Amino acid sequence: MLRPLGNINKMDPAELNILKKRIDIVSAVVIFFVVILVVRLWHLQIQQGAEYSRLSEVNRIRTQYLAAPRGNILDRNGEIIISNRPRFNVVWIREDAPHPDEVIKQLAGLLGMDISELLDRIRAGADHPRYMPTRLKEDVDWKTLVQIENNSFNLPGVQIEVLPSRDYLYGNMASHLIGYLGEINRQELDERSAEGYLAGDQIGKMGVEKLFEPYLKGEKGYSLVEVDVHGFAQKQLQIHEPLPGGDLRLTLDIKIQKAAEDAMADKAGAVVAMEVNTGRLLALVSAPALPLNKFEGGIPTPVWRGLLEDPKTPLINKPIQGQYPPGSTYKLITALAGLEEKVITPETVHYCPGFINFGNRRYGCWKKGGHGAVNLNKAISESCDVYFYQVGQKLGVDTLARYAALFGLGRKTGIKLEHEKEGLVPTSEWKQRRHQEPWQEGETMSVAIGQGFNLATPLQINRMTAAVANGGKLYRPLLVDSVRDQEGNMVTSFPPVLENTAIAKENSWRLVRQGMIDAVNGEHATARAAKFSEIVVAGKTGTAQVVRLAHFEHLKGDAIPYKFRDHAWFTCYAPADNPEIAVTVLVEHGGGGGSVAAPIAKAVLKSYFAGRLGAAAAPEPPPPPATIDSEE
């Protein structure tokens, strides 16, 4: 259908003539339009110029933007966790104060600031138009506010700017996941100017404040204001009300969150509580909390340095960013894999003398004296290392890794929070790739009891526990339930997401669960500290070794330096016959899981089952002393 290219410049002279004529016509049309424009310019600039000049002189209508109230953050029951409050800034308008020296001197006294500091701020705003306010001090208290208002006659050019700001009704509760606001920076402004952001706006910098920014922020309003020759607002001519942001309803229950945070007071670590059958999180704690109120409006350097250097690492969001060896909690996977791969039966018995020799090394059990004859139930409930060393050897590392993957270990859970870590499930192929060395069988033994290369986040262990409780269903952890507008209409919601299901025989599940029930309720239970009389809890303790140092072996508890102490794990679900909630606790450098972590889980469960526990449960039985029976 193409004409051969060679022919295309053959233009019929007659046709060319016609086209030439048309171009002449077109030129005439263009000239006609240009003349219209010139005449119009003449009309506007010369004929009516004087009138428009006068209009531009008296043109005093200005657009002022009105900040939209940001959406609240609520818990699952509609309890407000984060709201807004007015925040008062002292500002300076150059146009209104031609001779500022006296004013600045007086202001410095009122605000408790150096004159030089005030001058620096005024100079920084020298670029801006004269009517634009320059901030002198942010977030002044009521007393200062009243003093300035009373003196306003002597302080021409000084005004109070009212901005909405976050009100943390529960202090630093859930600080890591809620995050904070800060002034929009250049890069964010470049990327999002199309969304209506202006310099000086507040924007979410972390956590759900950042991730749900589009829902929370609302839409700015504006008003058209007539101003006099000095720039003072005289009359409001028109107002477009701002559209408030949507309310964010979290899946958290603040009662449970608070119980968990109180139990973690002065400790470092994580608590996760999840609905077993939906993946909705009831509590997500990272201890110690972040001082959110100090973050707003820029984090002062000393505060930041303090956070960075704190040995309890408050800047790490531990339930999703802390990676720890899962310790004995991993034995649930080893046990299930052993049953499913038929390397053990419930009746299989291994003898535990307190250690096992392999190669030229001795692998110890946490119970130095040994557990004696151990079957599966006893191995789980009393957490016998020697039993699981042997199960692990029969399975091999790659089979173990396959089961770990079924429970979501070694990959992100997909929770909507930033910088989640994957953890690590080692395989022989991984070691070859990572360390250029073949896998050693001795390493399989460490992996089988959750030590060695194994790493998991508390959220992963919690999800694994929920999957054991619900028959292998792995849900995506949900933190936000829904967003609603101010009329209460649903804007968006996040229903449960089933990611995959670990298939195993019903009998295998039953056996593992029974081991967990006995670990809390049995005669030699490792986690008696989590036992209730009304509700049956099923759980598993764990201890994650930080270092294997013979140096500390003879020492106990507080005598070991903090950073070398073991991490304490406890993970559980309840009620055992009809599971609703899974709770996981990790206490960094806490010591034994049974003595340190289990009581914290109990406090969380107590808050969850509050309505269902009898009055008898109120006086708490004293926790068992940390005897040699509690896992090392």
Added chain:
Amino acid sequence: MLRFDRRLLQNIDWVMLAAVLVVAILGLVNLYSASYLTKSVGTSVFIKQIYYYLMGFGIIFCIILVDYKTLIAWNYPIYAAMIILLLAALILGAEVAGTQRWLNLGFFRLQPSEPAKLMLVITLASYYFRKDTGKGFTLKELAVPITLTAVPFLLILKQPDLGTALLLAFIFVSITLFVKLKWSTLAVLAGTGLAAIPLAWHFFLKPYQRQRVLTFLDPEKDPLGASYHITQSKIAVGSGLKFGKGYLHGTQAQLDFLPERHTDFAFSVWAEEWGFVGSLVLLACYFFIILWGLNIALAARDKFGMLLAFGIVSLIFWQAFINLAMVLGLLPVVGMPLPMFSYGGSSLITTLAGIGLLINIRMRRFMGPS
């Protein structure tokens, strides 16, 4: 194919390049003033526009290396790319910010409706070049180019961007009138067009678009609402008087009364600060570029070159005229940049690509068949 004749270099259209450079410099000078108020915020639009100009000149250079006739063969792939871009903006663009005009490429936010203008010119020029028998087009023969225009027209209308959509229609009408039509065809088309206006008013225009037109017809009715833009723009232009208020001293622009002053209303800033004389200088630059472009069409070696050059000139002309008429209060407010003068990468680079094609056509005007 890519053999590059040294003679071509001597034939480069330095006149056109110089004219474009003058507009570029005036545009940047003006943009500095228009964005002066917000220069401490984000990366300066002034600096960004300089980058876009450098990219644009790079693209001119690339375009002149390849004979424009290659476009005839690439006609339909180019058209397909245009449709894909517009669809992508509608589907993916929704996620960016509610408006569906932008496509985020990471390093650059593309407004696909801008390159679409030039792509449509190429498509129509190729089509008419292939099909023209010299006997004049009948209505039936026009079905294909009408459809070719209607698809991007509707996609852009859906964004919604009425101004750009109408521009596509203007381009179609201009090129179609330029090739020969049968008189009967012309009569039918004109009749249909006139009949379509009341229909479009009721069924196609969104309420805010109707509001703009009504405001234009009676601006005093609502001086602070929809006619705010036009009123402020007219005050800015009118108060410029003979010689303007002086660079960086336009009160309308510098006191934040003029909205969209670095994009669609850039000319208001210019007219306020440089007055009637400055406005005439800028107008003269555009006038010259348009006439020179028509001259290129006239001197083109073949009919395809002529149609293509004419299409590009009509693209630049209509945008400039509609923008200026809007800024001067002669037309209702529609989103339409002043080519090479308003801030905006997509528009600028598209226009410079068009200029590149014009230069390409001119420098090959003496060449025999390759």
